[in-house]
Amino acid sequence: MDQIQIIAECPLFSGMTDMEIRGLVEEIRAIKKYYRKGEVLLHAGMVPGEFGIVLEGCIHILREEFSGSTTLLAQGMPGEIFAEAFAAAGEPSLVTVEAARDTEVLWIHFGRMMRRSGTGRAQQILVENMMQILAKKNLFLAGRVAHLSRRTLREKVLSYLGGQAARQGSNSFEIPFDRQGLADYLAADRSALSAVLGKLKKEGVLTFRKNHFTLLNEDVDAENAGKGGKV
Incomplete structure (x- = not known):
C-alpha cells in the first residue's frame, strides 16, 4: 500500500484528499524514520515535541516498573498515531515506545502543525481531528481504569x-x-x-x-x- 494511503487512514487526516495530505506533510516538514525491532522510539521521561504515525511495522507502548519489569499498555499498527497527548501537553512521556518489529514512523512536530498558517478547509479539518483524537484517547484511558478497578x-x-x-x-x-x-x-x-x-x-x-x-x-x-x- 502507498504510504500516502496509509497516512490517509490515520484519524488525523480523516476527511482530507490525497493532495491536501501531501501538501500538509510537506509544509509541516514531517520526518520519516526507520527503527529495527527492539529499538526504542521514545523513552519514558522524555518531553516529545513530536508525535508519530506508524507507516510500517508495529510498536509497543510500555510502562516501565520500578522493579525493572515492563507492562504492555497498547500496540500501534500502520496508520495509528502515538505520543500525541504528551506532545500536545508538553509534558514528559509516562511510557516507553518500542518497535515490536522493523518499523517506519512519520514524526510530526505538534507546535509546527498547530501554528501552520492558513484557515482553509484542510487546516480546520486538521484541528478538529486532533481534538477528537485527544478526546478519544482520554476515553480509552478512562475505560482501562474502569476495567482495572474491578x-x-x-x-x-x-x-x-x-x-x-x-x-x-x-x-x-x-x-x-x-x-x-x-x-x-x-x-x-x-x-x-x-x-x-x-x-x-x-x-x-x-x-x-x-x-x-x-x-x-x-x-x-x-x-x-x-x-x-x-x-
Missing part, C-alpha cells in the same frame, strides 16, 4: 470483553492482543488469565480461539462480571 481478575476480564463487544456491536469479536498482551493490559499473570478464561469457557459464559472471542450470555457486562465465583 476487584477480581474474572471481573476485569468480563469488563474488558463486554466493552469490546459493545464497541464492535457484536457478541463475536476479535481483540487487539494475544494472550500475553491481554495479561499485560489487565496487569495480570498470564497463567492466572488463562485459568480464568478456561473457567469461563467451561461455565458456558464464552468461547474463544486465539484472539477471537464470543460471549454466549448477552447479559455479560461489568455489573454481572463477579457472578459465578472469584479468582
Whole structure:
C-alpha cells in the first residue's frame, strides 16, 4: 500500500484528499524514520515535541516498573498515531515506545502543525481531528481504569470483553492482543488469565480461539462480571 494511503487512514487526516495530505506533510516538514525491532522510539521521561504515525511495522507502548519489569499498555499498527497527548501537553512521556518489529514512523512536530498558517478547509479539518483524537484517547484511558478497578481478575476480564463487544456491536469479536498482551493490559499473570478464561469457557459464559472471542450470555457486562465465583 502507498504510504500516502496509509497516512490517509490515520484519524488525523480523516476527511482530507490525497493532495491536501501531501501538501500538509510537506509544509509541516514531517520526518520519516526507520527503527529495527527492539529499538526504542521514545523513552519514558522524555518531553516529545513530536508525535508519530506508524507507516510500517508495529510498536509497543510500555510502562516501565520500578522493579525493572515492563507492562504492555497498547500496540500501534500502520496508520495509528502515538505520543500525541504528551506532545500536545508538553509534558514528559509516562511510557516507553518500542518497535515490536522493523518499523517506519512519520514524526510530526505538534507546535509546527498547530501554528501552520492558513484557515482553509484542510487546516480546520486538521484541528478538529486532533481534538477528537485527544478526546478519544482520554476515553480509552478512562475505560482501562474502569476495567482495572474491578476487584477480581474474572471481573476485569468480563469488563474488558463486554466493552469490546459493545464497541464492535457484536457478541463475536476479535481483540487487539494475544494472550500475553491481554495479561499485560489487565496487569495480570498470564497463567492466572488463562485459568480464568478456561473457567469461563467451561461455565458456558464464552468461547474463544486465539484472539477471537464470543460471549454466549448477552447479559455479560461489568455489573454481572463477579457472578459465578472469584479468582
